[in-house]
Amino acid sequence: MFVSAETFAVVLSAVGIVLSLGTAMLAGFAWCVRRIDAVETKLTTRIDTVETKLTTRIDTVDTKLTARIDAVETKLTNRIDAVETNLTACIDAVAEDVTELTVSVARIEGPARHLFVPGH
Structure with missing residues (x-):
């Protein structure tokens, strides 16, 4: 089977473009992942520091x-006991x-004292 040079060049350049774009996308994704990991590490350290400070402050x-x-x-x-x-x-x-x-x-209201004996 015979393939012309132009067809071969088009197919080869298409493969090259796909590989270049794929490699660039993979490198970009790897950069994003590495950047996110760096930010996550930085934030984790900062949060741990703040947590330690707050724990100490709350305990105090x-x-x-x-x-x-x-x-x-x-x-x-003591005051209640005194009261x-x-x-x-x-x-x-x-x-x-x-x-x-x-x-x-009771003495005042008690039975009347009889000083005089009533006569018959």
Whole structure:
């Protein structure tokens, strides 16, 4: 079979164009993948650094807040205990006064004293 030189040149140039375009596209895709990997590595490092800083900061704030809450709790507990002691003392004093008042009222309202014996 006989192929003309022009046909052979056209087929050969078409194959060359397809190979050139394919190689260029493959190189471009490889460059994009390499670039994405570099950006991903950079972002991962940056995110890890920020995460470490935030974790440290949150732990510090948590420690400070825990200490402050414990101090407030202790202070309130002491104040509540003092108020409870005072109220208990006041209630006991009132109870004693009420008992004495009840006895006094009972003496006043008790049976009438007979100084004179009624005559027959």
